[in-house]
Amino acid sequence: MTSQAPRAERKSNFFLGFILLPRAKREALSAVYAYCRLIDDIVDSPDIPQEEARSQLDFWRAEVDRLYAGRPTHPISQALAGPIAEFKIPKEPFLEMIRGCAMDLEDTRYETITELESYMRGVASSVGVMCVHIFGWDYTARERMMEFARDFGYAFQLTNIIRDVGADLELGRVYLPLADLREAGYSEERLLAREPSEAFQHAMRKQHARAKEYYARARGLVDFRDRPRLLPAEVMGHVYEGLLDEIARGGFSVLFQKARLSSPRKLVLALRAWLYCHGF
CATH class of the missing domain: 1.10.600.10 (Farnesyl Diphosphate Synthase)
Known part of the structure; x- marks a missing residue:
């Protein structure tokens, strides 16, 4: 290696x-x-x-x-x-x-956010736990650092889910919680037909708000003195959250396309992560 x-x-x-x-x-x-x-x-x-x-x-x-x-x-x-x-x-x-x-x-369907969080803990939060052990920390309590890894994992994976709605449909997978679709007045059948509507927008705004909450909750768990050591995680966090917000600004046009950030935009977000981790 x-x-x-x-x-x-x-x-x-x-x-x-x-x-x-x-x-x-x-x-x-x-x-x-x-x-x-x-x-x-x-x-x-x-x-x-x-x-x-x-x-x-x-x-x-x-x-x-x-x-x-x-x-x-x-x-x-x-x-x-x-x-x-x-x-x-x-x-x-x-x-x-x-x-x-x-x-x-x-499982290619998830009824509730609780069910989806179980999936996200497996595919994303697990990676976060591995990574924070490599990055290291000194001041944050271990339990809170594990919660940070969990919630950042949720945030990253839900951002991926929002970005990849159309791509996942090609694989026959629906990760958006079905209960949230129904609450918005949308349905799995309309999603499979890739039908854009205000109901779809409402469902996606809820996922966006939930992801933003995960990002904020994770950051609130870390002692500020550990932020410099977690800079690699925050670079990824700032880039993923930047992508999330770009998708929202674009009206959640994810049924037929996959949003991406340009390299210059990623570099700007990486700089913001450095400033955040070093107290600026």
Whole structure:
């Protein structure tokens, strides 16, 4: 494992946070990224049948056990052994990642936000827990730091869900809570037909407000003295929240297109994250 980011990683918002770390932490984060990417690809690849995907996830559950017993057999888990020991990354988030991704093999609908949060804890908050152990902290109570990782994970994943409504429909997946659609006077059937309406806008405004609450709640959990060490997380947070707000300003035009931020805009948001973390 080198200190360079994998090619896919270089194309992601993850990379902006990655480049701000010293070498040992870059290598650790790269190893975590490779693991998370692999687990995600198992359930998202159109070339892997569901039963084969389940079998591969079973292998990785057992492989995580072997990793923490000091006997990893796969190159990706072998690359994780050093970072886990150095940064004391717990076992649970690796298993949570598998649990969350496995839900995509069984559940493609979520009735309530509580159900959706269970999914987001698996696929996103688990990554946050791994990452904050690598970033480190000194002043925030451990319980509050774990809540920060959870809520930032919720915020990032809900931003992704809002951005990817149309793309997820192509995969037969609906992540917007169905209860929220009904409350807005919309329906799953209208969503599947990609019908834009004021009801759809109302449902999306609710998701936007919820995501904004996650971002704010997460930041309120951290002792300000730990912000500089969490700069990589805040760079990603500022970029994701900037994307969220851009989607809102564009009228939630997500049924047929996928919003993106320009590289210059991302750099501006990264600078704002630096200023925030250093008390400006």
